[in-house]
Structure formats: C-alpha cells, structure tokens
Amino acid sequence: MVEAHSTGNGVAAPKDARNSRAITGICDRFGNDPHRMLDILRAVQDRFRWISPTAMETIAEATGLTRIAVEGVASFYSFLSLEPKGAITIRLCDDIVDRFAGLDDVVKSFEDELGIKLGTTSVDGRFSLEYTPCIGMCDQAPAAMINDIVVTRLTKEKARSIARALQSEARPQDLISPQFDALSPYERVTMAVDSNIKHAGEVLLGPVPRDAGLEKASVLQPEQIVAEVEASGLRGCGGAGFTTGAKWRLAAAEADTDRFVFCNADEGEPGTFKDRVLLTERADLLIEGMTIAARAVGASEGLIYLRGEYVYLQEHLESVLTERRTRGVLGTDIMGKAGFDFDIRVQMGAGAYICGEEGALISSCEGLPGEPKTRPPYPVNRGYLGHPTVVNNVETFCHAARILDRGDEWFHAIGTKGSHGTKLFSVSGDCLNPGVYELPYGLSVAELLRMVSGEDAAAVLVGGPSGTMISRDSFQRKLTFDDLATGGAIIVFSGKRNILEIVEYYMSFFVHESCGYCTPCRVGNVFLQKAIQKFRKGNADSSDIDYLRDLSATIIETSRCGLGVTSPNPILSTLENFPLVYSAVSKKSEDGMKATFDIQSAIEEARGIAKRRSYIFDRDYGK
Amino acid sequence: MSEPRKARIATTSLAGCFGCHMAILDIDERLIELLKLVDIDRSPLTDIKRFTQRCDIGIIEGGCCNEENVHVLRDFRRNCDVLIALGQCAIMGGLPAMRNAIMHSDDPLRECLEEAYISGPYLRNTTHNIPNDPALPLMLDKVYSCADVVEIDYQIPGCAPSGDVIYSALSRLLAGKFHGFDRETIRFD
Numbered sequence: 164m165v166e167a168h169s170t171g172n173g174v175a176a177p178k179d180a181r182n183s184r185a186i187t188g189i190c191d192r193f194g195n196d197p198h199r200m201l202d203i204l205r206a207v208q209d210r211f212r213w214i215s216p217t218a219m220e221t222i223a224e225a226t227g228l229t230r231i232a233v234e235g236v237a238s239f240y241s242f243l244s245l246e247p248k249g250a251i252t253i254r255l256c257d258d259i260v261d262r263f264a265g266l267d268d269v270v271k272s273f274e275d276e277l278g279i280k281l282g283t284t285s286v287d288g289r290f291s292l293e294y295t296p297c298i299g300m301c302d303q304a305p306a307a308m309i310n311d312i313v314v315t316r317l318t319k320e321k322a323r324s325i326a327r328a329l330q331s332e333a334r335p336q337d338l339i340s341p342q343f344d345a346l347s348p349y350e351r352v353t354m355a356v357d358s359n360i361k362h363a364g365e366v367l368l369g370p371v372p373r374d375a376g377l378e379k380a381s382v383l384q385p386e387q388i389v390a391e392v393e394a395s396g397l398r399g400c401g402g403a404g405f406t407t408g409a410k411w412r413l414a415a416a417e418a419d420t421d422r423f424v425f426c427n428a429d430e431g432e433p434g435t436f437k438d439r440v441l442l443t444e445r446a447d448l449l450i451e452g453m454t455i456a457a458r459a460v461g462a463s464e465g466l467i468y469l470r471g472e473y474v475y476l477q478e479h480l481e482s483v484l485t486e487r488r489t490r491g492v493l494g495t496d497i498m499g500k501a502g503f504d505f506d507i508r509v510q511m512g513a514g515a516y517i518c519g520e521e522g523a524l525i526s527s528c529e530g531l532p533g534e535p536k537t538r539p540p541y542p543v544n545r546g547y548l549g550h551p552t553v554v555n556n557v558e559t560f561c562h563a564a565r566i567l568d569r570g571d572e573w574f575h576a577i578g579t580k581g582s583h584g585t586k587l588f589s590v591s592g593d594c595l596n597p598g599v600y601e602l603p604y605g606l607s608v609a610e611l612l613r614m615v616s617g618e619d620a621a622a623v624l625v626g627g628p629s630g631t632m633i634s635r636d637s638f639q640r641k642l643t644f645d646d647l648a649t650g651g652a653i654i655v656f657s658g659k660r661n662i663l664e665i666v667e668y669y670m671s672f673f674v675h676e677s678c679g680y681c682t683p684c685r686v687g688n689v690f691l692q693k694a695i696q697k698f699r700k701g702n703a704d705s706s707d708i709d710y711l712r713d714l715s716a717t718i719i720e721t722s723r724c725g726l727g728v729t730s731p732n733p734i735l736s737t738l739e740n741f742p743l744v745y746s747a748v749s750k751k752s753e754d755g756m757k758a759t760f761d762i763q764s765a766i767e768e769a770r771g772i773a774k775r776r777s778y779i780f781d782r783d784y785g786k
Numbered sequence: 787m788s789e790p791r792k793a794r795i796a797t798t799s800l801a802g803c804f805g806c807h808m809a810i811l812d813i814d815e816r817l818i819e820l821l822k823l824v825d826i827d828r829s830p831l832t833d834i835k836r837f838t839q840r841c842d843i844g845i846i847e848g849g850c851c852n853e854e855n856v857h858v859l860r861d862f863r864r865n866c867d868v869l870i871a872l873g874q875c876a877i878m879g880g881l882p883a884m885r886n887a888i889m890h891s892d893d894p895l896r897e898c899l900e901e902a903y904i905s906g907p908y909l910r911n912t913t914h915n916i917p918n919d920p921a922l923p924l925m926l927d928k929v930y931s932c933a934d935v936v937e938i939d940y941q942i943p944g945c946a947p948s949g950d951v952i953y954s955a956l957s958r959l960l961a962g963k964f965h966g967f968d969r970e971t972i973r974f975d
C-alpha cells in the first residue's frame with residue numbers, strides 16, 4: 164500500500180517540486196516582501212496562468228503570511244485567477260462604447276474560431292475568452308487585451324484573423340508586427356495603439372523642452388516650488404480637483420523622515436484614456452514632474468501605479484526611467500545637485516478600478532487587497548506604510564513640470580477663474596473624431612462637440628459613469644471645476660442610443676468594481692441595477708423612481724469612498740436630465756391595481772409544475 | 787338624533803401566519819370601545835366569506851404567495867376605501883418571502899417545492915409527491931408584498947405589530963387623525 168501510494172505520486176512529484184522552486188524563486192526576486200504581494204502574484208499568474216492553492220501556500224510560507232491573507236489578495240484582482248486560465252487570455256472590453264461599436268460580432272468571431280464560449284477556457288488550456296471593463300482604448304473601440312498586448316479597432320473579420328493566427332502558434336506580439344522583437348519599446352507601444360492626439364494645446368501636447376522645469380526647480384528651495392505650483396492655480400486632474408500646491412504643502416509639513424511621491428496611472432474611469440497618451444508621448448515630462456514634486460516635499464522614493472490594462476506601456480516607461488538615470492535626471496545627485504536623490508519604480512495593478520482611489524492604490528502598493536482606507540488620516544499625512552504620500556494624477560505631474568518651466572503666471576492666465584490651465588479631454592462614442600483634445604478650461608460642451616464633429620449628440624456623459632449625463636438643453640454648460648467637472652472623459656451618445664441601456668451598463672460596472680467593504684455600495688448598487696432592469700422591462704411605476712432616489716441617497720451617505728459616493732450618478736443625472744425617459748416607461752395604476760404586476764407571468768411556472776390551469780385566472784379552466 | 791354611522795372594517799389573512807390577527811385580539815378590553823365605533827364585515831373573526839357591502843377599511847395580513855391571495859387582495863381593493871397592510875408579511879413579504887432567495891435557478895419554484903416535499907433531509911412524505919389537489923390555488927413565481935399588487939394606503943409595521951400599535955393606528959384613523967407613526971413607536975432595536 165505504502166509503495167503504491169508513493170509511485171502514484173512519483174510522476175507528479177518532480178514537477179511539483181520544480182513548480183514550488185519556481186514560486187519560491189519568484190518570492191525571492193521580490194525579497195520575500197509581503198508588501199510586494201501583488202508583484203509576486205502577478206508573476207505567478209503569468210508563469211502558471213493561475214494561483215493554485217499550493218502556490219498560495221508556498222507564497223504564504225515564503226512571505227511569512229497566512230494562506231488566507233494571500234488568498235485575500237489573489238481573489239481581489241480580476242487579472243489574478245484562482246482557476247487555471249488559458250495560456251492566451253483574451254479580454255474583450257465590454258463597455259457600452261464597444262457594444263455600440265460592434266462588440267457582439269467580434270465576440271462571435273472569437274467564439275466561432277476558438278470553439279469556446281465567452282467566460283470559458285478551452286479544454287486544451289490554450290485559450291480563455293472573457294470580458295473586462297473599459298481598457299482605455301475607447302477612441303479605437305472595440306478593443307481587447309491578448310495577454311499583455313492590446314489590439315484595437317476590432318471588426319468581425321479582424322477578430323477572426325487574430326484568432327486564426329493565434330491558433331497557428333503566433334505569439335500575441337506578432338499580431339502587432341512581425342518585427343516586434345526588433346522594435347524599440349516606444350515603437351511597440353505606438354504600433355499597437357494610436358495616440359490619437361486631435362488637438363494639442365500650449366501646455367502639454369505642444370512642443371515641450373526637455374527637463375526645462377526640472378532645471379529651474381533644482382535651483383529653487385522646496386518651499387519656493389510649492390509656492391509656485393500653488394500660485395498657478397493647478398488643481399488635480401484625476402477627478403477630485405484638489406489644489407495641487409496645497410496637497411504638496413501638507414505632505415511637506417509632516418514631520419517624518421520618509422515621504423513618497425506616487426503617480427496615479429490607474430486611469431480606470433470608463434471613457435478616460437488621456438493618461439494613456441501622456442504615458443506614451445510625455446513619459447519624460449511625467450517623470451520630470453514627479454521629480455519636481457519629490458524635491459518640493461522631500462521625497463526620495465516614488466512609484467508609478469500603472470493599471471494592469473496598460474501593461475503594454477510598462478517596458479516603455481522602464482526604458483524612459485533607465486534613460487533618465489543615465490542622463491543624471493533621476494536617481495542620485497539629480498542635475499548634479501548633491502543630496503537631490505529620487506528614484507521611481509513602476510507598480511503594476513491587476514485589473515481593479517477601485518485601485519485608482521488613492522487609499523486603495525496605496526493599499527494595493529502595500530501588498531494588500533485594493534481596498535480604500537478610512538479617512539482621515541489622509542495620504543498626505545499618513546499614506547504608504549504610514550508615511551506622508553503625495554498621490555497625483557499623471558496629467559497633474561505633467562502640468563506641474565510645465566509650470567516650473569513657464570512660470571505660475573503664464574499658467575494662471577490660461578482657462579477661467581477657479582479652473583486654470585488646460586485640460587486633456589478623452590472623447591469617444593458617437594462622433595467623427597474621437598481622440599484626445601487639449602483645451603483651456605471654460606469651453607462649453609457644445610463647442611467641444613463641434614470640434615469632435617459630434618453635433619448629433621443627444622446625450623453626453625461628462626466625467627464617465629461617476630460624472631454627469633447631460634442632455635441637449637445643457638450643452639451650453641461649461642467644462643470647468645465649478646460647472647461640469649471631469650477627470651477628462653467625454654462620451655458622446657447619439658439619439659439612436661437607449662439611455663436606460665447605458666445606465667444599466669454603468670450600474671453593472673459599479674456592481675463589478677465595488678470593493679465590497681460597505682454594504683450599501685456592495686448590495687445597494689445591485690438593487691439599483693435591478694431597479695433599472697425593471698424600468699427596461701416596463702414593470703416600473705412612479706414609486707420606483709422614489710425608490711431609485713431614496714436608495715441612491717442612502718448609498719451616497721453611507722459609503723466609505725468615492726466609488727460608492729458617485730456610483731448612483733448615472734441614475735441621478737439621467738433622472739434629472741432625462742426625466743421623460745423614465746416616465747415614458749413607467750406604468751400607472753388603474754383603480755388601485757398595480758399595472759406593473761402581471762398575474763399571468765407570475766403563475767406561469769406553477770401551471771407547468773401542477774400541470775393544470777388556473778381556476779381563477781384562466782377563463783377556459785375545466786374545458 | 788340618530789347615532790353616527792359606524793365604520794365597516796374587513797380583514798383577511800393572505801400569506802401570513804395569523805399572528806397579526808392574534809395581535810388584533812391583543813387590543814384586549816379596548817376592543818369593546820372599538821366595537822362601539824365599527825362593524826366587522828368580511829373577516830376570519832366573523833367568518834363572513836364575502837363582502838356584504840362596501841367597507842371603509844380593509845386590513846390585510848400577509849403578502850401574496852398564490853393566485854388566490856392575489857384574487858382576494860384585489861377584491862379587498864375594489865371593496866374598501868382604505869387598505870392597510872398589517873405586519874411585515876403584508877408590507878414586504880416577510881418570512882414566506884425567504885423563498886425569493888432562490889434566484890439563481892431556472893425554475894426556482896420547483897426547486898423550492900422539491901426541497902420542501904421531496905428532497906429535504908428532515909422529511910417524511912410517504913407519497914413522495916408535491917401536493918397538487920385541483921382545489922389548491924397555483925403558487926406565484928415568488929412572494930409579492932401587497933404593495934406590489936395593489937395600491938396600499940397605510941402600513942402598520944411589526945412582526946407582529948403590538949396590540950397597542952394597532953389600537954392606536956385604528957382609533958386615530960377612525961377619528962381622522964392618523965398621520966403615520968412617530969419614530970419611537972416603531973423602533974424595534
């Protein structure tokens with residue numbers, strides 16, 4: 164018996180041992196540091212295509228954590244999988260923009276060619292096919308990730324030929340170019356994805372002299388840098404619009420020896436892709452801005468949190484970082500100034516919108532599940548590992564670098580009162596010229612629509628699902644912090660589109676992306692989505708509108724982070740701006756009887772089970 | 787001088803446990819005062835099965851789990867000026883609505899009945915059948931609250947509501963002075 168048992172395992176044992184060595188090797192590579200858990204798990208996922216229970220045990224042992232702690236992280240991120248995934252995993256963006264751009268045909272092509280259904284893995288383990296929310300390619304939708312590669316502008320034909328190529332052993336990279344390996348990192352990025360710069364403004368996308376801002380900053384006192392950024396009126400471009408100078412001042416004022424500068428390149432808000440373009444075309448400027456921030460607050464370590472969907476940009480960013488180190492504008496004694504030390508690491512995310520929330524971003528960098536933190540304390544006071552941490556958006560850092568070069572007055576003079584400078588808008592949806600537009604703050608939506616040739620718009624979603632959906636009579640409203648604030652997403656919908664379908668999609672997005680910590684956000688958004696389905700099925704009445712408002716108010720009031728606080732916005736803003744859409748499908752009670760209750764469908768199932776008809780509601784009963 | 791007209795009240799128990807009707811009896815000796823003001827029409831308390839005339843107030847215990855509940859509830863709506871949902875089952879489905887939790891099934895009602903009559907571990911059902919007498923009303927796909935089916939005018943919350951709460955609601959309603967409950971009376975924690 165004993166012998167039989169050991170031979171039974173004999174075949175697997177060497178492989179198990181090899182796998183476990185590979186995993187301990189990965190843990191070693193990250194110093195067995197539990198704070199690097201996300202990197203460890205990503206590496207294991209890449210290598211084995213899943214995080215197996217044994218892998219979790221091995222990782223737990225190496226990092227000194229419990230297995231359940233490891234599983235808590237592994238199960239949190241959608242790019243990490245607790246079941247085996249295909250060697251090639253195809254993730255199709257299922258955003259409403261892609262659906263309107265012909266996603267269904269693309270899905271069908273992949274399903275036909277690969278012989279698997281969406282959401283499954285082929286039996287031979289070669290392919291997985293699944294949906295993922297917006298991957299930041301909305302201007303060239305439908306788009307998909309194929310492992311670490313991005314393919315865009317998919318059609319049913321293109322999808323077919325991609326699937327065929329992959330089946331005949333092409334690597335995903337080969338889809339970009341047959342000469343992929345010979346390309347530079349920048350070329351690899353731009354061959355795969357168009358930057359689509361449609362309008363360059365004077366701050367970011369026009370000509371930008373290299374390191375001019377850093378040069379000026381290197382001879383200024385930290386306090387002077389903060390003062391200059393503050394005087395420029397620069398406000399955060401990630402959505403919340405906090406004054407950047409004030410943020411830096413708070414971090415600098417904390418008594419601590421370690422401070423951190425983090426760049427938020429998570430860009431998860433559906434419809435936003437301007438950071439993608441900056442990371443591609445202005446990576447130097449971004450790092451310059453981070454370096455200036457580091458000098459301003461006294462940080463020596465920085466981190467770029469790059470969303471998992473943008474992994475195709477990682478190599479490019481690394482190469483820019485390396486090049487800057489060689490040039491002496493990053494690392495130690497920057498610009499020849501003794502003691503001006505600052506270096507940056509790229510931290511990959513793994514498919515979680517919530518990790519764009521700064522507290523969740525920090526949790527994620529600490530190797531924890533990407534859950535927001537209770538505030539206060541704010542990150543500027545106690546952030547990464549308890550130290551003061553400045554978290555800014557990609558665009559914010561780029562602006563800061565330009566402000567140091569051209570001066571606060573120059574920047575302050577652009578835009579309008581309270582919203583200074585330019586802003587990048589990512590425009591997608593029903594318009595002829597989707598892409599990135601750099602414009603001064605203060606334009607009206609109508610003016611922007613003219614530029615993008617989207618005059619047919621019936622609705623515009625400003626700021627993505629967490630922003631505001633406006634209708635034609637609000638197109639005169641202005642794109643400023645005081646009127647229509649936006650992190651940059653502008654999604655245009657023509658009159659052909661069904662508003663409630665859009666709303667339902669975005670509610671399903673929030674359902675999917677809630678971190679689950681607060682019950683009102685985790686459960687409430689499910690109920691909101693169901694209530695919208697009720698409207699779409701024609702089973703709603705005016706009391707359902709009250710229900711939507713009440714439940715939304717509860718979610719807003721009782722959620723811990725910005726996701727919960729903004730998740731009812733698709734509903735609230737359409738209730739406000741498209742009231743007729745809701746009233747048109749609401750039913751009115753007649754003589755006190757609810758028109759929304761349908762007795763026939765309610766007893767249909769029972770008729771089948773009892774194999775008889777209703778003696779009350781079927782006229783022909785007994786015949 | 788003729789006496790003021792007495793108000794007519796009807797009551798019924800749908801998918802409830804009769805607990806709310808028991809709670810009505812918890813009004814105790816104040817019932818005598820109340821009965822000076824009202825006549826009881828159709829109700830399990832009088833055993834009158836059909837409305838004898840239009841009523842001022844209909845009191846509903848329980849939600850709707852079968853077609854007969856819907857039929858009766860609609861009959862109440864047609865024949866009563868004011869409808870009151872009494873207790874949690876009437877208000878939101880209550881305990882019977884636990885079966886609504888079976889939602890990830892193509893055939894949730896069948897799953898529920900099979901567990902209740904055939905496959906449940908603590909059963910002794912020698913026929914191995916799901917009861918299906920022709921006199922049994924068809925069940926609904928899920929349990930509905932009264933307000934899902936008809937307009938409801940007032941709710942008296944509780945499981946079951948106390949006799950005091952019921953008495954206070956009814957007597958104020960009869961005096962034309964019922965404007966809902968203050969928070970403290972309907973706090974349960």
Ligand SMILES: Cc1cc2nc3c(=O)[nH]c(=O)nc-3n(C[C@H](O)[C@H](O)[C@H](O)COP(=O)(O)O)c2cc1C
Pocket residue numbers: 398399400401402403404405427428429430431432516517518519520521522554555556557559724725726
């Ligand atoms: C759910 C959620 C997602 C967010 N996603 C992003 C994001 O992808 N990129 C970003 O820069 N800010 C995002 N933010 C805002 C950040 O929390 C933070 O305010 C911002 O990074 C600060 O940088 P800024 O002041 O430069 O805008 C998000 C906030 C929430 C609540």
Ligand code: SF4
Pocket residue numbers: 517535676677678679680681682684685722723724725726727728
């Ligand atoms: S509001 Fe939602 S996303 Fe934010 S912490 Fe709570 S559950 Fe998580």
Ligand code: FES
Pocket residue numbers: 256257258259260261296297298299300301302304305306433434435
């Ligand atoms: S990539 Fe599909 S909507 Fe953004």
